Amino acid sequence: MAENKTGFSSSFGAIMAAAGSAIGLGNIWRFPYICGKYGGGAALILYIAFVFLIGMTLLLSELVIGRRSGHAAIQAYASLKPKRPQWRYVGVLGVVACVLILSTYMVVSGWTLNYFWESVSGALSSVEDGDYAAHFGAFASSVTAPVACLIVFAVLTLVVVLGGVQSGIEKASKILMPVLLVLVLLLCVRSLTLPGASKGLYYLFHPDFSLLTWEGVLAILGQALFSLSVGMGVMVAYGSYLPKGDNLFRSAMWITGCDTAIAVLAGVAIFPAVFACGQSPEGGPGLVFNVLPVVFNSLGSVGSVVFGGAFFLLLAVAALTSAISLLEGIAAGFSESLHTDHKRTAVVVTVGLMVLGVLIALSFEGGVLSGIRLADMTIFDWFDKLSGAYLPSICALLTILFFGWFMKKDDIEDELSNHGTVRTPWFKVFYYFLVRFVAPLALVVSLVAGIWGE
């Protein structure tokens, strides 16, 4: 049973913090592209089904495990099953996944800070010949700027986490998430009012079921899980900070709804503008650092400062709230199981992540460490691959099996109904069906298909 510790002060604050974790770079640079590529509206419908039926099921299970145990990932599982302490390794796996993803995430987030600065200072609009791919290549393979940006981003993340759960994470999320919404809406309005914007909307939303391939189905499922930040124990840690009276079903719905809404809005902010400028749609760093600067440049000198600045700030804010949750997940996991001071642990972890981050940053294509290769992949590629690929899926699978098959059903009921004080929804039976059969099966299929496709 949960012990008392400082948690979020309100449901609103908790939802903002968890939505902040979920809404990240993935919403902005991966979701819209996956949607467009695999059939527009057809992919969107499938995404919504996956994110609410499977992603939210996983999210809710992590929140319940966290709040019921009152612990972050490593301790949570074992404390709910004291006779089987080996369950703690699920939490350990989650923390390892967090370390891998955060060290890479910090490098890329650092890049967004640099581009924000270059946008508002006007440097980005005076790039020679408008060759943004060359500009990005030169920047990302240099030494000083990427490392400096990485350090600034890591320190920003650390400062918020050191502020504590309520006055750091909750407060920052309550400010940053509305800022993020305003920025994305501003960009949507600009994008939609450009001549020729409708082509982008067509790309994003026109349902074309012939593009929805098996590969697409797997990519959409992967995105639904990645986007809700599940499978890394972060939501277990946040679950342990949820107020006791919080209705978990409702919070999980809100978090999933906000995450999906921002992903769709990001698509509306990006693709109409990309098509209006005659550029071709892309995903990932190529879209953000090569294609979009061309789009912003075409908006005139003031337009490029305002909208380019708004866009890179949007990315930095989305990345920051996600990074905060990752650092908190790691620090809480370590400090609880090693019985160390939470703040000191956060500092040590950040220093460790910076060292990893520098190695990753300098091993990007053309960088000074890019010659170090294993199986023809650089350090950057390895981190990128490991963090995105199997670890979170394995951790999510073990979590849902723990939840559905090993945790006491009475405990789950008690947590979902707040000790009998709120009515659990009518579709509860369906929810257990999702937990026990559908979600594990989906995770097994995606893991097997992923390994098969290697």
Ligand code: TRP
């Ligand atoms: N959800 C984040 C995004 O869409 C990425 C992410 C995956 C993440 N797992 C996480 C963020 C765990 C924070 C914590 O970009």
